[in-house]
Amino acid sequence: MEQKYDGFHGRILRVDLSIQKVSVEEVDPRLFRIYFGGGALAMHYLLKEIPKGIDAFDPENRLVFMTSPLTGAKMSGQGRHTAAALSPLTGGLADSQCGGWWGAELKFAGYDGIIIHGKSKHLVNILIQDDKVKILDAEPLRGKTTGEVQEFLKEAYPSVRILQAGPAGENLVRYACVSADLKNFHGRGGLGAVMGSKNLRAIMVQGSNREIKIANPQGLKEIRDWFNKNLKTHPAISVHHELGTSKGIVPVSVSGLLPTYNFQDGSFKYAEEISGETMKKVLNGKTETCYACGVSCKRSVEGEKGKFKVTRQYGGPEYESIGLLGSNLGVNEITAVAALNERCNALGLDTISTGATISWAIECFERELLTEEDTEGVKLKWNDPETYMELLNDIAYRNGFGELLSQGSNGASQMTRRGTEKYAIHVKGQEPPNHEPRGKWGVALGYAVSNTGADHLQSAHDPWFTQLGDFSKECNWIDLEDLSPVGIIDPLPAEDISGAKVRLFVYLQQIWGFHDVLDWCIFTSVPEFRALSLYQLTDIVKHVTGWRTSLFELMKSGERWATLGRAFNYKHGFTSKDDTLPDRFFEPMREGTLKGHYVDREKLEEGIKMYYEMMGWNEQGKPTRGKLEELNIGWVWEEIKEL
Amino acid sequence: MHVKVKLYGTLRRLSQKEKPGIWEGEIPFEMTAMDLIYFLGTTEKEIANASINHIVCPLSQSLHEGDEIVLVPNIGGG
Ligand code: SF4
Numbered sequence: 101m102e103q104k105y106d107g108f109h110g111r112i113l114r115v116d117l118s119i120q121k122v123s124v125e126e127v128d129p130r131l132f133r134i135y136f137g138g139g140a141l142a143m144h145y146l147l148k149e150i151p152k153g154i155d156a157f158d159p160e161n162r163l164v165f166m167t168s169p170l171t172g173a174k175m176s177g178q179g180r181h182t183a184a185a186l187s188p189l190t191g192g193l194a195d196s197q198c199g200g201w202w203g204a205e206l207k208f209a210g211y212d213g214i215i216i217h218g219k220s221k222h223l224v225n226i227l228i229q230d231d232k233v234k235i236l237d238a239e240p241l242r243g244k245t246t247g248e249v250q251e252f253l254k255e256a257y258p259s260v261r262i263l264q265a266g267p268a269g270e271n272l273v274r275y276a277c278v279s280a281d282l283k284n285f286h287g288r289g290g291l292g293a294v295m296g297s298k299n300l301r302a303i304m305v306q307g308s309n310r311e312i313k314i315a316n317p318q319g320l321k322e323i324r325d326w327f328n329k330n331l332k333t334h335p336a337i338s339v340h341h342e343l344g345t346s347k348g349i350v351p352v353s354v355s356g357l358l359p360t361y362n363f364q365d366g367s368f369k370y371a372e373e374i375s376g377e378t379m380k381k382v383l384n385g386k387t388e389t390c391y392a393c394g395v396s397c398k399r400s401v402e403g404e405k406g407k408f409k410v411t412r413q414y415g416g417p418e419y420e421s422i423g424l425l426g427s428n429l430g431v432n433e434i435t436a437v438a439a440l441n442e443r444c445n446a447l448g449l450d451t452i453s454t455g456a457t458i459s460w461a462i463e464c465f466e467r468e469l470l471t472e473e474d475t476e477g478v479k480l481k482w483n484d485p486e487t488y489m490e491l492l493n494d495i496a497y498r499n500g501f502g503e504l505l506s507q508g509s510n511g512a513s514q515m516t517r518r519g520t521e522k523y524a525i526h527v528k529g530q531e532p533p534n535h536e537p538r539g540k541w542g543v544a545l546g547y548a549v550s551n552t553g554a555d556h557l558q559s560a561h562d563p564w565f566t567q568l569g570d571f572s573k574e575c576n577w578i579d580l581e582d583l584s585p586v587g588i589i590d591p592l593p594a595e596d597i598s599g600a601k602v603r604l605f606v607y608l609q610q611i612w613g614f615h616d617v618l619d620w621c622i623f624t625s626v627p628e629f630r631a632l633s634l635y636q637l638t639d640i641v642k643h644v645t646g647w648r649t650s651l652f653e654l655m656k657s658g659e660r661w662a663t664l665g666r667a668f669n670y671k672h673g674f675t676s677k678d679d680t681l682p683d684r685f686f687e688p689m690r691e692g693t694l695k696g697h698y699v700d701r702e703k704l705e706e707g708i709k710m711y712y713e714m715m716g717w718n719e720q721g722k723p724t725r726g727k728l729e730e731l732n733i734g735w736v737w738e739e740i741k742e743l
Numbered sequence: 744m745h746v747k748v749k750l751y752g753t754l755r756r757l758s759q760k761e762k763p764g765i766w767e768g769e770i771p772f773e774m775t776a777m778d779l780i781y782f783l784g785t786t787e788k789e790i791a792n793a794s795i796n797h798i799v800c801p802l803s804q805s806l807h808e809g810d811e812i813v814l815v816p817n818i819g820g821g
Contacts, residue, residue, distance in 0.1 A: 336752070336753050339752055339753055339755055347751070347752060347818065348818045350749075350815065351751045351752055351791065351792075351815035351816060351817075351818040352818065354751075354791075354792045354794055354799060354813055354815045355791050355815060355817075356792075367799075377751075377763075563791055563817040566817075693792065693799040
């Protein structure tokens with residue numbers, strides 16, 4: 101199928117699993133100009149099509165996979181795609197980006213996205229090979245690990261890229277993830293369980309048109325050449341290449357910001373033992389990459405120690421997983437952490453929510469709020485990876501105590517009660533990732549107002565913006581200088597939630613947001629690195645699409661993304677009451693570099709109010725009609741005006 | 744005076760060739776952590792935190808024979 105527009109096809113595949121019907125929808129190209137793609141375009145469909153008041157496991161829930169005009173372009177960071185749905189973990193929005201190769205392959209097959217609805221009577225796979233789309237029986241694969249399914253399908257279709265839910269998704273574990281070729285994930289929000297609820301195990305894609313048509317190939321090539329030349333000598337990116345996200349474990353622990361023992365402490369005595377540096381040595385860490393990416397920051401590890409063994413089949417743990425399956429559970433040995441990560445991946449469990457749900461249970465057990473009667477005889481304690489390994493199976497297959505844990509820390513504590521709710525560390529039902537907010541209040545604000553529950557990919561990691569950088573040095577992580585094109589010029593303390601901080605947050609959320617709608621990897625650019633600048637990002641969009649776009653329009657697309665998510669949640673019953681943090685973050689930290697630090701509740705509440713005002717939302721956090729019109733999504737008002 | 748410095752993130756570029764992430768050697772007496780940072784060839788702008796013998800310290804703290812110093816930059820996760 102010849103590509104109709106520069107950067108995109110204007111074609112979306114619709115699959116109704118209830119009646120096993122597949123159709124192709126031509127999409128007005130204006131929608132791509134308004135939304136760009138990714139999470140925002142996905143939300144356009146979710147808002148219109150998911151009825152108010154349904155459960156996430158209702159066949160009427162939509163599961164949307166979306167790319168952007170940049171997906172598949174030959175440029176580092178362009179291999180990502182989005183998955184979005186009504187989340188079974190939060191009851192609100194699930195919107196998650198995944199790296200790897202699957203998104204580009206979908207574009208090569210001639211589609212910008214897939215919308216799945218209904219529910220199949222039995223377990224199925226979808227096979228997409230250009231215009232040939234088939235729904236195939238997958239019952240024989242039921243209960244098998246992701247690795248087994250991958251091998252089986254690859255034998256039959258060697259060239260496909262495979263997105264799949266694991267056994268946890270089949271069994272409706274509320275935080276089941278979706279894996280892409282075993283090594284990349286839509287980790288958060290329970291999207292694997294949405295797949296499972298539709299009786300869909302895997303989506304295989306193979307495309308024959310392997311070149312994305314773009315408007316100005318020469319312009320893109322110039323930026324690509326500049327990037328590839330510079331990334332070799334860029335100190336931050338070269339460290340990122342060498343160690344990946346796991347590079348952060350020791351620095352974050354020394355800074356007092358590493359979640360430890362169910363978010364009680366911020367520094368972990370054994371951070372070095374579970375660090376990226378140790379992983380590289382002990383587990384022979386190698387690098388892998390995503391589609392067309394020169395940064396190549398993915399991990400691949402192997403090794404054995406005691407009862408734990410890891411292979412390269414599932415890649416290796418990232419920073420977030422090392423924290424939630426390591427320090428936050430007190431596990432002090434990297435092979436054990438990597439093995440827990442591998443098992444989560446094989447079962448299709450989100451490593452973050454899994455780790456945090458187990459740490460909730462351990463703390464409750466320690467405090468005698470959970471007993472052996474509750475745990476069905478399991479004695480819970482910190483640093484007991486062998487027991488955790490068994491629990492992972494029990495969670496995924498919902499056996500014994502795993503049945504309770506399959507609900508997530510919030511769900512499990514609501515079922516248990518007896519004061520266990522206090523130790524369920526979550527926002528809107530989703531557990532925080534590996535970033536302690538008590539030392540960075542912009543992250544605290546981000547956790548509180550995020551539409552997907554606690555999420556670190558919302559906005560400001562404050563320590564970056566505490567001083568004026570030395571731009572000439574070009575060797576740092578990002579700082580204020582990188583944000584000067586949007587008028588951020590003054591340094592701010594990390595533990596601050598003044599009007600200036602909220603303004604920084606709002607602009608950064610727009611920057612993170614346009615990365616989301618463009619399905620763009622943050623590790624190639626501001627907001628994570630001083631590599632591609634805001635201007636270069638804008639130029640890339642121009643070169644790919646031919647649009648006369650600007651940084652202004654990119655920022656607006658990020659704002660639109662945040663407001664669409666807000667409207668979606670509002671439609672599904674969320675209000676300003678849900679924009680808060682668990683009590684623990686308002687209490688002094690127990691141990692570590694930032695011992696005694698806490699988030700000031702009143703200041704945070706004031707900051708949230710100011711955030712609504714800056715966003716053009718009312719006091720309930722509901723987008724105003726004027727703001728929706730200004731963002732060119734006036735139709736959204738019809739979805740929420742009565743509420 | 745002999746000290747061992749562990750370097751993380753971008754600071755790894757300051758390590759000795761044969762020991763990634765480590766700088767180990769003689770430094771003049773009466774140095775503070777801040778002096779050490781300049782001695783190694785960077786400035787405090789790049790440092791988020793320093794610890795001496797596993798205890799986080801202000802950069803004004805003096806160093807002693809045999810100290811193990813950890814220097815970390817501001818760094819996010821993923
Ligand atoms: S920077 Fe890393 S995560 Fe991002 S696209 Fe490249 S290899 Fe993938």
